[in-house]
Amino acid sequence: AREMIRRSEKLTMAGELAAGIAHEIRNPLTAIKGFIQLMKERMPVSYYDIILAEIGRIELITGELLMLSKPQAVEYQPTYVPVILDHVVTLLESEAIMHDVQIVRSYEGPSLQVSCDPNQLKQVFINMVKNSIEAMPTGGTITIEAKADRSDIVIVVRDEGVGISEDKIRMLGQPFYTTKEKGTGLGMMVSLNIVENHGGRVNVTSEPGLGTEIRVFLPSCLAS
Ligand code: ADP
Numbered sequence: 001a002r003e004m005i006r007r008s009e010k011l012t013m014a015g016e017l018a019a020g021i022a023h024e025i026r027n028p029l030t031a032i033k034g035f036i037q038l039m040k041e042r043m044p045v046s047y048y049d050i051i052l053a054e055i056g057r058i059e060l061i062t063g064e065l066l067m068l069s070k071p072q073a074v075e076y077q078p079t080y081v082p083v084i085l086d087h088v089v090t091l092l093e094s095e096a097i098m099h100d101v102q103i104v105r106s107y108e109g110p111s112l113q114v115s116c117d118p119n120q121l122k123q124v125f126i127n128m129v130k131n132s133i134e135a136m137p138t139g140g141t142i143t144i145e146a147k148a149d150r151s152d153i154v155i156v157v158r159d160e161g162v163g164i165s166e167d168k169i170r171m172l173g174q175p176f177y178t179t180k181e182k183g184t185g186l187g188m189m190v191s192l193n194i195v196e197n198h199g200g201r202v203n204v205t206s207e208p209g210l211g212t213e214i215r216v217f218l219p220s221c222l223a224s
């Protein structure tokens with residue numbers, strides 16, 4: 001039997017604070033990175049590599065936390081969902097190929113429009129498709145579907161990966177929850193927050209060893 005949960009969490013003050021701090025860290029970090037790069041010749045290669053790798057890690061984490069801060073101008077506009085999904089697939093195509101992962105798309109119906117900030121929504125599906133790729137170390141198929149479901153547009157991201165056990169599904173979206181050596185545990189938190197801000201919700205269904213299915217429901221433009 002498959003387990004299903006619904007996540008819907010408001011962005012907490014802690015999240016806003018984290019995003020604010022991340023923003024403050026970025027500028028000095030950029031300066032430090034620049035000077036380190038200038039010092040390359042005067043430094044043992046191994047030191048240089050470690051410092052740059054660690055700076056890269058800070059950049060990754062602060063970059064994800066920044067997604068939590070409300071953008072200066074949120075540009076909600078009617079958007080055809082398949083355009084966003086196609087863009088996400090294009091961005092991740094080479095990564096998928098490298099991991100022996102095939103991405104299959106299926107769009108049903110002409111009215112797949114939602115009111116959204118396209119860049120934020122893109123980030124949601126980049127995070128999810130990346131997770132699916134990372135869940136299939138020996139390759140497999142990712143299926144992306146978009147279809148109308150009553151007054152919602154539902155986007156399904158399904159993989160044949162390692163899956164998530166029932167008790168761990170509720171951990172998804174908790175800050176810093178990760179099972180990966182180089183994970184940040186921030187991608188799902190950011191994604192759930194963006195979907196929530198768009199008036200939507202996310203369902204996760206998974207079967208360990210078989211795969212995971214994530215359903216994102218967003219209010220259809222036609223409904224409003
Ligand atoms: P990260 O990818 O950096 O670990 P995320 O917030 O994106 O952080 O995901 C948190 C955790 O949720 C992952 O470490 C993984 O254990 C689990 N997870 C998310 N998506 C999937 C998936 N499609 N298949 C299996 N596990 C997943």
Ligand code: MG
Binds near residue numbers: 130
């Ligand atoms: Mg992730």
